[in-house]
Amino acid sequence: MNISVIGTGYVGLGTAAVFSELGNNVIGADIDETKIKNLNKGIMPIFEPGLKELIERNLKEKRLRFTHDNKEAIMHGDIIFICVGTPPKENWETEMKHVEAVAKEIAENMDSYKVIAHKSTVPVETGEKVKDIIKSNLKNDVEFDVVSNPEFLREGTAISDTLNPDRIVIGIESERAAEMMKKLYNPIKAPIIMTDIKSAELIKHASNAFLATKISFINAISQICEKTGADVEKVAEGMGYDQRIGRRFLNAGIGYGGFCFPKDVQAFIKIAEKYGYDFQLLKATNNINENQKKYFVETIKNRLRDLKNKNIGILGLAFKPDTDDMRLAPSIYIIDELQKEGAKIKAYDPEAMEKAKSILNGVEFCNNPYDAAKDADALLILTEWNEFREMDLAKIKSLMKKPLIFDGRNIYNPESMKKEGFNYISIGRKDVA
Ligand code: UGA
Numbered sequence: 350m351n352i353s354v355i356g357t358g359y360v361g362l363g364t365a366a367v368f369s370e371l372g373n374n375v376i377g378a379d380i381d382e383t384k385i386k387n388l389n390k391g392i393m394p395i396f397e398p399g400l401k402e403l404i405e406r407n408l409k410e411k412r413l414r415f416t417h418d419n420k421e422a423i424m425h426g427d428i429i430f431i432c433v434g435t436p437p438k439e440n441w442e443t444e445m446k447h448v449e450a451v452a453k454e455i456a457e458n459m460d461s462y463k464v465i466a467h468k469s470t471v472p473v474e475t476g477e478k479v480k481d482i483i484k485s486n487l488k489n490d491v492e493f494d495v496v497s498n499p500e501f502l503r504e505g506t507a508i509s510d511t512l513n514p515d516r517i518v519i520g521i522e523s524e525r526a527a528e529m530m531k532k533l534y535n536p537i538k539a540p541i542i543m544t545d546i547k548s549a550e551l552i553k554h555a556s557n558a559f560l561a562t563k564i565s566f567i568n569a570i571s572q573i574c575e576k577t578g579a580d581v582e583k584v585a586e587g588m589g590y591d592q593r594i595g596r597r598f599l600n601a602g603i604g605y606g607g608f609c610f611p612k613d614v615q616a617f618i619k620i621a622e623k624y625g626y627d628f629q630l631l632k633a634t635n636n637i638n639e640n641q642k643k644y645f646v647e648t649i650k651n652r653l654r655d656l657k658n659k660n661i662g663i664l665g666l667a668f669k670p671d672t673d674d675m676r677l678a679p680s681i682y683i684i685d686e687l688q689k690e691g692a693k694i695k696a697y698d699p700e701a702m703e704k705a706k707s708i709l710n711g712v713e714f715c716n717n718p719y720d721a722a723k724d725a726d727a728l729l730i731l732t733e734w735n736e737f738r739e740m741d742l743a744k745i746k747s748l749m750k751k752p753l754i755f756d757g758r759n760i761y762n763p764e765s766m767k768k769e770g771f772n773y774i775s776i777g778r779k780d781v782a
Pocket of ligand 1: 470500501502503504557560597598599600601602603604605606607609610668669
């Protein structure tokens, strides 16, 4: 099938790579000319495991190419995926201008029947809006169908998530479009949920909101664990065996970050508000998340007292492992707060330092965890990269001024850390010294 993907961010690139791998003839389009030139040479704009190999292979096999000419992509695709950004506005409402501009461009350039599927996370009733924009800007007398096909991939596992999704959601109105979408997804073995367009749009926001709430719930429990001397890891394990709950996404930490949960939770609150519903549960989810970062900083301040000229080593900057994405990463807030108190920051992240350099000021970036630990009064673990689980802790201890670790991701066992001679403070577990 001929497939076009407009917008080459995480979702667009994952979609283009996977559909070409499945044998379709795919064009990925983006208005960023440099990005397109690089992509055609196999240079990736993001770090995402497996993406480069998949794109290179399909470029070579000529099943995939990239263009900065949206018109070319619109003419090419039987199905056109809209994967452009839906960033937050100042007030956290969703910025829809990119989706709307693409819809208009599609209308102006399509010359045969097309299925137009939006994959970007969008407010409910976007399908209606896209349909109206296309109808009122059509240049040729051609038919089209609008589909909502939300994407559930996670950064860091984008390719495997796209190839092996838990489910495929297709919000659709016409049989003709349904057949095409089913044919496209046929090679992927996953349940297909066919719904109306609005329900599909809501499934996406509801899913992200639910997952964020699950994280905030365990973070709230972690606070109670700290106050009572219980262990949040044990509580999560015990809860997780209940199949109705499940252990996944019950990892307490320094709060969720990235460009999905924080913005989608806020956007969903706004969407609900627009339809007259005060989404108090989600407001609490968001507040708990903000407090979790603040609480972590407070813990550090209480322990170190005066932060002025204290050396703090940071391990992990990205909002999660296996990505170089720094957007809305908790590390940004935490580092900023510590710097305000006069702390000197040295940081290391396996992949995110290039991106971090344009966001963080006054930070000394290091080549490895050991350099970040050198002469440190405290070491902070902010992203649970596997590399940090396998560090030579004796070496870390010998390099630090004081053996004090604040682990925002609970990657070590407190008793083992005690044996290693660390003062170890983690989330929702007893401090050890
Ligand atoms: C999230 C969803 O998981 C995807 O299904 C969705 O497609 C995506 O948003 C999106 O809407 O585009 P992503 O933000 O890439 O994916 O990453 P997650 O693995 O969900 O992690 C999000 C944040 O939650 C990270 O900061 C992570 O550290 C945090 N988290 C996650 C926790 O603090 N605890 C957990 O147990 C799980």
